[in-house]
Amino acid sequence: MKPVNIGILGLGTVGSGAxxxxxxxxxxxxxxxxxxxxVFIVSTRDAEKARAVCDxxxxxTNDPFSVVKHPEVDIVVELFGGTEIARELVLEAINNGKHIxxxxxxxxxxxxNEIFSLAEQKNVMVQFEAAVAGGIPIIKAxxxxxxxxxxxxxxxxxxxxxxxxxxxxxxxGSAFADVLKQAQELGYAEADPTxxxxxxxxxxxxxxxxxxxxxxxxxxxxxxxxxxxKLDSRDIKYAEELGYRVKLLGITRKTDKGIELRVHPTLIxxxxxxxxxxxxxxxxxxxADMVGETLYYGAGAGALPTASxxxxxxxxxxxxxxxxTGNRVPHLAFQPSQVKAQNMLSMDEITSSYYLRVQAKxxxxxxxxxxxxxxxxxxxxxxxxxxxxxxxxxxxxxILTHSTVEKNIKKAIAAIECLDCVYEPVVMIRMESLHxxxx
Amino acid sequence: MKPVNIGILGLGTVGSGAxxxxxxxxxxxxxxxxxxxxVFIVSTRDAEKARAVCDxxxxxTNDPFSVVKHPEVDIVVELFGGTEIARELVLEAINNGKHIxxxxxxxxxxxxNEIFSLAEQKNVMVQFEAAVAGGIPIIKAxxxxxxxxxxxxxxxxxxxxxxxxxxxxxxxGSAFADVLKQAQELGYAEADPTxxxxxxxxxxxxxxxxxxxxxxxxxxxxxxxxxxxKLDSRDIKYAEELGYRVKLLGITRKTDKGIELRVHPTLIxxxxxxxxxxxxxxxxxxxADMVGETLYYGAGAGALPTASxxxxxxxxxxxxxxxxTGNRVPHLAFQPSQVKAQNMLSMDEITSSYYLRVQAKxxxxxxxxxxxxxxxxxxxxxxxxxxxxxxxxxxxxxILTHSTVEKNIKKAIAAIECLDCVYEPVVMIRMESLHxxxx
Numbered sequence: 001m002k003p004v005n006i007g008i009l010g011l012g013t014v015g016s017g018a019x020x021x022x023x024x025x026x027x028x029x030x031x032x033x034x035x036x037x038x039v040f041i042v043s044t045r046d047a048e049k050a051r052a053v054c055d056x057x058x059x060x061t062n063d064p065f066s067v068v069k070h071p072e073v074d075i076v077v078e079l080f081g082g083t084e085i086a087r088e089l090v091l092e093a094i095n096n097g098k099h100i101x102x103x104x105x106x107x108x109x110x111x112x113n114e115i116f117s118l119a120e121q122k123n124v125m126v127q128f129e130a131a132v133a134g135g136i137p138i139i140k141a142x143x144x145x146x147x148x149x150x151x152x153x154x155x156x157x158x159x160x161x162x163x164x165x166x167x168x169x170x171x172x173g174s175a176f177a178d179v180l181k182q183a184q185e186l187g188y189a190e191a192d193p194t195x196x197x198x199x200x201x202x203x204x205x206x207x208x209x210x211x212x213x214x215x216x217x218x219x220x221x222x223x224x225x226x227x228x229x230k231l232d233s234r235d236i237k238y239a240e241e242l243g244y245r246v247k248l249l250g251i252t253r254k255t256d257k258g259i260e261l262r263v264h265p266t267l268i269x270x271x272x273x274x275x276x277x278x279x280x281x282x283x284x285x286x287x288a289d290m291v292g293e294t295l296y297y298g299a300g301a302g303a304l305p306t307a308s309x310x311x312x313x314x315x316x317x318x319x320x321x322x323x324x325t326g327n328r329v330p331h332l333a334f335q336p337s338q339v340k341a342q343n344m345l346s347m348d349e350i351t352s353s354y355y356l357r358v359q360a361k362x363x364x365x366x367x368x369x370x371x372x373x374x375x376x377x378x379x380x381x382x383x384x385x386x387x388x389x390x391x392x393x394x395x396x397x398x399i400l401t402h403s404t405v406e407k408n409i410k411k412a413i414a415a416i417e418c419l420d421c422v423y424e425p426v427v428m429i430r431m432e433s434l435h436x437x438x439x
Numbered sequence: 440m441k442p443v444n445i446g447i448l449g450l451g452t453v454g455s456g457a458x459x460x461x462x463x464x465x466x467x468x469x470x471x472x473x474x475x476x477x478v479f480i481v482s483t484r485d486a487e488k489a490r491a492v493c494d495x496x497x498x499x500t501n502d503p504f505s506v507v508k509h510p511e512v513d514i515v516v517e518l519f520g521g522t523e524i525a526r527e528l529v530l531e532a533i534n535n536g537k538h539i540x541x542x543x544x545x546x547x548x549x550x551x552n553e554i555f556s557l558a559e560q561k562n563v564m565v566q567f568e569a570a571v572a573g574g575i576p577i578i579k580a581x582x583x584x585x586x587x588x589x590x591x592x593x594x595x596x597x598x599x600x601x602x603x604x605x606x607x608x609x610x611x612g613s614a615f616a617d618v619l620k621q622a623q624e625l626g627y628a629e630a631d632p633t634x635x636x637x638x639x640x641x642x643x644x645x646x647x648x649x650x651x652x653x654x655x656x657x658x659x660x661x662x663x664x665x666x667x668x669k670l671d672s673r674d675i676k677y678a679e680e681l682g683y684r685v686k687l688l689g690i691t692r693k694t695d696k697g698i699e700l701r702v703h704p705t706l707i708x709x710x711x712x713x714x715x716x717x718x719x720x721x722x723x724x725x726x727a728d729m730v731g732e733t734l735y736y737g738a739g740a741g742a743l744p745t746a747s748x749x750x751x752x753x754x755x756x757x758x759x760x761x762x763x764t765g766n767r768v769p770h771l772a773f774q775p776s777q778v779k780a781q782n783m784l785s786m787d788e789i790t791s792s793y794y795l796r797v798q799a800k801x802x803x804x805x806x807x808x809x810x811x812x813x814x815x816x817x818x819x820x821x822x823x824x825x826x827x828x829x830x831x832x833x834x835x836x837x838i839l840t841h842s843t844v845e846k847n848i849k850k851a852i853a854a855i856e857c858l859d860c861v862y863e864p865v866v867m868i869r870m871e872s873l874h875x876x877x878x
Contacts, residue, residue, distance in 0.1 A: 001765070021587050021729050031654060031777040032586050032769070129584075135730035137584025145568075145576025147471050148460050148750030215470060273736060276715055290460050291574030291737060291747035297712060298733035308730035311587030323762035326440070330471070338470040 001035040004318040007073035007098075009064045009089055010080040011044035014103055014130070016053050017303030018077065018310045023055065025311075033315050043067045068093035075317050077310060078102040087111050094118050094126070099321065101313040103130035103306055109204035112211070112218040116331040123325045127313035132205045133158055133282045135305030136298040137312065142212040142286070143333040149288035151213040153253035155266075155432060158205040160280035160300045161189045161196035162228050162248040166265075167278045169233050170240065176231055188280060198227035199248065199263035206250030209284070210261050214254050214342065215334035219261070222344035226264035235357060235427055238387055238398050239267050244355075245275040246429065258343030260350045267355050267431040273297075274434060285434065348407040353382070355400055356409075357427040358416060362395035366421050370397065373415040377408040394423060400431065442475035443757040446512035446537075448503045448528055449519040450483035453542055453569070455492050456742030457516065457749045462494065464750075472754050482506045507532035514756050516749060517541040526550050533557050533565070538760065540752040542569035542745055548643035551650070551657040555770040562764045566752035571644045572597055572721045574744030575737040576751065581651040581725070582772040588727035590652040592692035594705075594871060597644045599719035599739045600628045600635035601667050601687040605704075606717045608672050609679065615670055627719055637666035638687065638702035645689030648723070649700050653693050653781065654773035658700070661783035665703035674796060674866055677826055677837050678706050683794075684714040685868065697782030699789045706794050706870040712736075713873060724873065787846040792821070794839055795848075796866040797855060801834035805860050809836065812854040816847040833862060839870070 008015055022029070022037055030036050043064040044050045050060040061067065068076050068089050076093040078100060080086045086107050090100055091114075100119070102108065108115065108131055119126045129139045133156065142151070157163050161183060168179040180197070183189035195201050203223040211218045228248050236246050244267040253260040268275045273295055277283040282300025287293050299305035320328055332339050360366045367384060374381060380402045387396040401409065413426045447454050461468065461476055469475050482503040483489045489499040500506065507515050507528050515532040517539060519525045525546050529539055530553075539558070541547065547554065547570055558565045568578045572595065581590070596602050600622060607618040619636070622628035634640050642662045650657045667687050675685050683706040692699040707714045712734055716722040721739025726732050738744035759767055771778050799805045806823060813820060819841045826835040840848065852865045 025587060025589055025729065028589050029586060031773045034766070034769075034774045136733055137580050140579060140584050141576050144755065145579050145751055146747065147468060147754040148464060148747040150464055150467050271715075273712055273715060276710075276712060288747070290464065290743045290750075292744060294575055294735070294737035296733070296735060299731045304729045305731060308585070308587040308727070311729075312584055315586045316583065319766050319768065320762070322766050323759070327473070327758050327761050329758065330473075334470045335473045 003036040003038040004074050004314070004321070005038050005040035005072050006075045006077055006314060007040055007067035007070060008042040008077045008079060009067055011042055011046065011050055011053060012079065012081070013303045014306045014310065015042070015079040017307035018079065019053050021304065021307040021311050029311065029315065033318055035318065037314055037318065040072055041067050041070055064089055065092065068098060069096050073098060074321065075099045075101060075314055077314065078104060083107050083110055090115055091118060094122050094124055097122060097124060099124045099317045100126040101310055101317065102126070102128050103310060105131040105201070105204040105208060109207040109218055109220040112208070119331065120336050125317050125320065125328060126331055127317055129313050130306045130309035132208055133284055133296070134298065134300040134302065135308040136282060136284065136296045136300065137309070138209070138284045138296045139212065141296060142209060143329050146286065146288050146291060149290045152287045152289060153251070154206070154209050154213055154284060154286050155274065155434060156206065156209070156250045156282070156284035157247055157274060157277050158250050158282050158284065158300060159196050159202040159248060160282060161193065162202070163277065164188050164280045165197070166228060166236070166246055166248065169231070170236050170245065173233055173237065175233055176229060197229050199225040202248060202250040202263045206252055206261065206263060210252035210259065212333040213252065214259055215332070215339055216259065216342050217339055219344060222261050224262040224264070224347050228265055231265055232427065235355070235429060238357065239355065242383070242400065243270050244268060244431070245270050247274060249432065251432065255345070255351070257349065258345040260345050262347065262350065265429055267429055268434055272434045348410070350406050351403055352406060353401050353403045353431040354409050355398065355429040355431055356413070358397045358399070358422055359390065359394055359424045360397060360419070361421040362389050362393050363421065367397065369419055369421070370416055374401070374412045376415070377412040379404045379408055379412050440474040442477040443513050443753070443760070444477050444479035444511050445514045445516055445753060446479055446506040446509060447481040447516045447518060448506055450481055450485065450489055450492060451518065451520070452742045453745045453749065454481070454518040456746035457518065458492050460743065460746040460750050468750065468754065472757055474757065476753055476757065479511055480506050480509055503528055504531065507537060508535050512537060513760065514538045514540060514753055516753065517543060522546050522549055529554055530557060533561050533563055536561060536563060538563045538756045539565040540749055540756065541565070541567050542749060544570040544640070544643040544647060548646040548657055548659040551647070558770060559775050564756050564759060564767060565770055566756055567647070568752050569745045569748035571647055572723055572735070573737065573739040573741065574747040575721060575723065575735045575739065576748070577648070577723045577735045578651065580735060581648060582768050585725065585727050585730060588729045590725060590727045592690070592726045593645070593648050593652055593723060594713065594873060595645065595648070595689045595721070595723035596686055596713060596716050597689050597721050597723065597739060598635050598641040598687060599721060600632065601641070602716065603627050603719045604636065605667060605675070605685060605687065608670070609675050609684065612672055612676065614672055615668060636668050638664040641687060641689040641702045645691055645700065645702060649691035649698065651772040652691065653698055654771070654778055655698065655781050656778055658783060661700050663701040663703065663786050667704055670704055671866065674794070674868060677796065678794065681822070681839065682709050683707060683870070684709050686713060688871065690871065694784070694790070696788060697784040699784050701786065701789065704868050706868055707873055711873045787849070789845050790842055791845060792840050792842045792870040793848050794837065794868040794870055795852070797836045797838070797861060798829065798833055798863045799836060799858070800860040801828050801832050802860065806836065808858055808860070809855055813840065813851045815854070816851040818843045818847055818851050
């Protein structure tokens with residue numbers, strides 16, 4: 001069979017990685033695919049780098065738009081990044097009948113519906129394994145491996161930078177700011193780390209997985225984002241003393257009332273596998289009605305792991321390029337006619353259990369007052385522990401609640417903060433038991 | 440699109456589970472697939488059960504051979520079990536142009552080459568996600584998700600019964616025989632547990648994964664099998680004191696000299712995710728050159744998890760039934776012309792590190808003699824610990840070695856057992872560090 005021709009937009013870390021993987025493992029890939037993958041053309045502003053990275057026969061251009069319309073190109077690999085020009089390039093490529101491979105989670109979380117809709121009109125495939133959790137084949141698992149299931153929830157450690165910082169904070173008891181600085185020195189965090197540490201990146205990824213799981217359009221605007229920059233290492237320590245680890249989780253869950261979609265720091269029991277995913281590694285846990293709990297672990301970023309996913313998508317498209325277009329795996333896992341918006345729950349409507357830390361005057365009756373205010377909002381207490389006295393007369397009280405609606409806990413917190421004996425805002429961190437649910 | 444018609448051979452636990460999944464999640468499956476999956480006919484000796492399990496329109500027969508030749512059947516789902524009649528049925532179904540879904544690991548590990556070869560002649564697909572690790576989509580990950588990689592090794596907890604027994608032995612310090620009895624009462628172990636506890640089942644699974652990883656024919660005969668029935672809970676306790684857990688692993692690894700393929704109890708560092716996979720759960724760790732370490736976790740057995748995999752295969756085939764036959768994912772991951780036998784290493788040739796336990800006279804000079812005998816075979820010692828005195832004059836010595844060729848450790852053990860001061864055969868358990876290797 002004749003080689004499949006790819007055009008790569010952008011030769012940054014992942015782009016160079018993809019070319020490197022295709023060159024280094026060319027023989028192994030062809031042994032599997034039955035045809036060669038040919039890097040026909042790349043667009044980059046750095047022609048010198050391109051010549052160093054690519055085979056001599058690869059064309060190099062500084063005009064990405066010449067790639068998306070080149071008649072010899074079968075598959076356009078978008079590693080351009082950003083959303084403005086990337087969106088234009090992808091739409092034009094699709095209009096020209098090119099199949100797309102992209103690692104651009106932001107593009108898909110924000111413009112995925114438009115892109116998939118055009119792709120369906122034009123009968124081309126858009127593959128995006130590398131957009132979520134790097135080299136872990138989680139998109140394939142959700143779209144194909146778990147087709148027999150009603151998926152109930154997904155919870156994932158899907159931002160390596162944040163997980164590295166949380167791991168260091170726990171292991172060394174360091175403050176957030178110190179670990180962030182170290183992560184920046186190690187190259188695990190960007191100079192402007194907002195995108196990673198404030199949950200945007202994880203939000204894009206859980207938004208994409210939520211759509212695949214529940215057959216809805218992508219809806220990044222509905223995703224609640226709360227990062228790790230305000231976490232106090234004291235809470236990580238207290239959590240650990242109580243048998244929990246704090247992780248930045250992306251969570252999506254189908255409930256009778258609608259879909260939860262959220263990113264925030266979360267206490268999880270230390271015996272769960274997710275609690276033991278450390279450093280920059282990623283893991284995604286899926287709870288589904290037939291198979292129960294499955295978990296997928298691996299490197300969520302990095303040139304080669306991401307390139308591994310990009311190349312897997314290239315191979316998939318190369319196999320299906322000749323197939324019946326009506327019988328392909330749908331972009332969002334469900335047939336386009338079956339993708340339907342569902343009610344997205346606001347944070348007030350979600351259900352969770354909670355870790356609270358209250359600083360209050362160390363005097364009789366305080367615990368009772370706090371417990372009463374929780375009871376008034378129907379929040380029942382699993383544990384209430386006085387963690388010791390700070391300064392002379394201030395005690396720290398840690399409370400673990402049973403499951404409740406978030407609106408109630410917020411009301412209770414507001415009431416607690418009004419008590420004369422309470423200093424400082426109450427610290428609230430959500431908890432997930434990650435029990436496998438039944439049927 | 441018209442429904443795809445399936446014929447199911449055998450209505451035992453998994454067969455009933457598959458029918459149940461297809462009925463319960465019919466809407467969700469059709470929303471994804473874009474057509475219905477119709478259980479057209481089932482073969483079973485228990486017609487009454489069939490009528491209770493199946494839709495009224497499903498045909499029921501006691502003659503499985505009538506299913507494999509029925510002109511209306513598109514896909515034959517072999518859940519008959521065993522290898523004799525199952526092999527005949529599958530070959531006849533293929534000869535009749537039927538696609539196959541099977542959960543039968545023994546059949547594929549022993550007769551896979553014959554079956555795949557006939558399937559390629561007849562242009563039909565044979566899918567077997569359920570044959571390895573139940574509901575975990577590990578076959579899909581190996582055949583499709585990791586196509587960009589040279590796979591270096593696989594290590595898996597792939598027998599739930601054994602993992603349940605080892606978990607209980609560790610947590611309660613119980614003896615193997617007691618836990619086995621308990622597992623039998625709970626339904627986690629068969630009346631005749633040989634197949635599970637002596638490593639046969641894990642051997643079938645790692646044999647299949649080895650072929651997929653390295654592009655070789657399936658070769659169950661080359662698989663070394665050592666079960667858990669001779670494990671002493673003392674060794675599990677000592678391992679734990681040293682920071683290790685004992686797991687029954689299926690291991691396959693590509694080396695410069697050939698392929699390792701083996702099942703045996705293994706010490707692994709307690710910080711590894713695999714070490715924390717407990718009870719009947721399964722997990723498979725893959726080390727590959729581009730993506731690094733990935734891990735796949737979930738239920739490895741049970742009616743519904745296995746049915747989840749069976750139905751995913753049915754959906755996959757339904758999608759590809761109209762596709763270009765020359766462009767499908769190959770059965771053994773590599774194009775048939777590229778599947779090549781490679782040198783399979785004997786156990787004498789494999790490389791591992793080792794846990795040894797020696798019972799010896801508690802007197803000066805014993806440790807030195809043992810250390811000398813190891814040194815003579817070029818085995819270097821990582822740790823040598825006297826674990827306390829049994830009876831009056833007998834000490835237990837635990838040794839952890841560095842990596843060495845198994846032939847050497849066996850020679851050293853034989854020499855140690857010849858020492859006058861040594862009682863009882865030396866206990867030897869292999870160790871795996873499960874470090875992610877580089878590039």
